Amino acid sequence: MSSKVPSDLRYAKTHEWVRVAGEYATIGITDHAQHELTDVVFVELPKQGRALKAGESCAVVESVKTASDIYTPISGEVTAINDAVVANPALVNTDPYGEGWFFKIKLTNPAEAQNLLSAEDYGKQVNA
């Protein structure tokens, strides 16, 4: 089964996506990741205001079977977290790129986005 990989996003090898808009970015986990995790039953997000470095473990997503660490693909300060996904973790499964987003950050260095995978490259990684 082929996973959805929207072309307007950037990706980390560790299966997070980033939607960059100027100095801000929204982060979540990919369709491939939610499919691998299966039914998500709990999401733990970083505190608002926390400064994150690219690659830092900052959230936890738990399925029926396992707990998995989530890493921010890009550095910045957390400006918003998705309370809806904390209240209803199944949103990660039903709408990973939309209502299932995790958190927003103000970017420390927007140029970092260039280090992330394009949709084409990430698609090759997961749909090979």
Add this chain to the structure above:
Amino acid sequence: MLKRTPLYESHQALNAKLIDFGGWEMPVQYTSILDEHNTVRKAAGIFDISHMGEFFVTGTGAQEFLNSALTNDVTKLAPGQGQYTLMCNERGGVVDDLYLYCLGLGNYLLIVNASRIAADFAWLQGLHEKHPNASKIKLDEKSASYGAVAVQGPNVAKFIDAAFPSDVAVSTLAKNEIRMVSFRGELIYIARTGYTGEDGFEIISPAPLIAPVWEECLRSGKDHGLKPCGLGARDTLRLESCYPLYGHELNDTTSPIEAGVGFFVALDKPQFVGAEVLREQKANGPAKRLVAFKMTGKSPPPRQDYAIWSADGSQKLGAITSGTQSPTLGVGLGLGYVPPSHAATDTSLQIEIRGNKFPAVVVKKPFYKRSAGL
């Protein structure tokens, strides 16, 4: 190379997600653990349990031998009856937990955990060699020759007779009974047993016949909501029902008394392996007890190996052996060992999850019990 059951190709065709389960390539889920769990609670599910082991113990000395090797009272079994039982070492630790069926006089079938097949058979062989009546007892390890499926859920009794027509309807089997049934010209075993907390049957057949058995169940059960279910749902279902799982609640340094399955230890039997330690534990109380607990507020799901603390957080009591977010009850719950001082129902506890402690409470077992029927 992982071992595969005779149903491997069926799992592949159904697009199952396959995992390494104790050296076996097994389906953890077909669609979703939550869906499959709920399907078994509300309708019916079929599980491949072909990885489990089948031993036959036969001969005029078989009953007496098994009664000395296993904890439950084998003499209570008439032909066609089964019982849950355990096999202990001299220290009272559990070698394995298993189902024992009496197929006829001097003819017994043991269904053991997949991960314990080699250890169990070696253990039984060791006991056999030392047994005074060894020549009147024969042990056969036939796990590779048999396949098995479990069909579980409230709707199963509605289609089992259509799937396996027989002179005496299969649905007339009482709980823990087993019968031989003719299927496609060969004999298969059908028992009214399971590991989900629902009504259901376990079907054991010669390995080449298990795929036709699986197909027949799916065909007959289709209109009753029967779906293939993986080991993920099997685990959440058994945990809600507080059935222990070897390697989690049970191991060779934990006793059945500590694990809360003393009901299946016939301490009044003349002699069996581990009896001295188990009698002592029963009389004086064990050093630890398996408790069922529920999280009392919002928290991450409790999981195996997380520490269990006293309510005030001052004393580390033990660790979780199995934990999950309960699909049926919608709360975090689990099993774990604590000192008897903290094992009473309603005792407040704390569970440590990633450095934070969350409140929990000891509850009566099981978490889930079906409302009526068998």
